[in-house]
Amino acid sequence: MIIGVPTEIQPNENRVAIAPSGVVALVRKGHTVLIEKNAGLGSSFSNEDYEKCGAEIVATPKELYSRSKLILKVKAPQLSEYNLLKKEQILMAYLHLVAESELTKALQKNKITAIAFETIQKPDGSLPVLRPMSEIAGKMSVQIGAQFLENYYGGKGLLLGGVPGTRPGKVTIIGAGNVGKNAAQVAAGYGCEVSVLDINIDRLRYINDIMYSKVKTIVANPITIEKEVKTADLVISAVLIPGSKPPIVITEDMVKKMKKGSVIVDAAIDQGGSVETMNRTTTHDNPTFEKHGIIHYAVSNMPGSVAKTASIAMNNVSIPYVVSIADNGIKGVKHDSALAKGINVIDGAITYKPVADGLFKEYTPLESIIGF
Helix, strand or coil: CEEEECCCCCCCCCCCCCCHHHHHHHHCCCCEEEEECCCCHHHCCCHHHHHHCCCEEECCHHHHHHHCCEEEEEECCCHHHHHHCCCCCEEEEECCHHHCHHHHHHHHHCCCEEEEHHHCCCCCCCCCCCHHHHHHHHHHHHHHHHHHCCHHHCCCCCCCCCCCCCCCCEEEEECCCHHHHHHHHHHHHHCCEEEEEECCHHHHHHHHHHHHHHCEEEECCHHHHHHHHHCCCEEEECCCECCECCCCCECHHHHHCCCCCCEEEECCHHHCCCECCCCCCECCCCCEEEECCEEEECECCHHHHHHHHHHHHHHHHHHHHHHHHHHHCHHHHHHCHHHHHHEEEECCEECCHHHHHHCCCCECCCHHHHCC
16 A cells, blocks of 8 residues: 655644654555655654655655555644545544534545544553553643743743742642643642542542542542632643543633633643633644633644654554554454544544534444445
8 A cells, every 4th residue: 555644734733644663664564655755854754764764755745645545644634635635545643523524524525534543442442542642742731831830921920840938839630531640740740739630530549549649639520620720820621532522621710710820721622622711722833822811722733842752652553553554454444443443434424423423413333334
């Protein structure tokens, strides 16, 4: 199969969908890998790095898309890329289609098989390809929050970890999944007062077991969330429902009750976000906006600013699934239930129910199209 890897064009998206080691894995299986010129520079991979591993460098996205059966990306195609998609191509990327209705229409129209990395799900419920990006976002959310608490950025002038003789900042984390766990570890390492809230008592037990007295674990409900949010210096929203838009758990009224100059980071904004006042996404160029005196950080591709780490981490977990599709085509998912969960759109139909429900569109079971 011919696999094409274009340059990411979302603003400040420096990641690349494959590392040189991934090229080796595909070429050794007899596949052809096309890399758009300079696609890896933001992740510190040169054209020569890819060529040495057996990839072919192509000059333009038009050539790459026209020659490739499988398009491998980090982020979902942008509007200017829709017309490059070729009928019945396979697309693999972090798609977040529940927040991308126009892209979903384009994929359906062109009968693209769209495999969303974020919904590839093992029988135990884990999300193997999303996990490293969640880990990065969790760690980054604390350092980002610490930065925007500085006076220069409009914050209250608080050093998040404090120094002897001063109190450290209070960090409230909503969601005890991979984002929340990693955020809690970093915040506790700073010496902050940390609260983690979730509706899943087993996740709270896990957080308690691995961090013991370093964090408080609290069952999430509107009362406990409001109490913790309004006294926090930094709030990190880490609510994720695979493939679906998360519910609003931090209301505008809660935000109004926060102390001026505090910071909210919504780490799930690319999926629609769970903070009522996060009514738009931002970019790394202009990452925040202020509402009710609170600094809101709503960048939808946080790991894009640590591209080398993120690209290698993504490559490590995604390549086995990419190789499987390259080797077997779509019918190979019959033997891989995790990969089958990743198929969101095929042959014009939406086959991932949370996306269909979130976009108010018809859902078609994958089995009825492929046949299991």
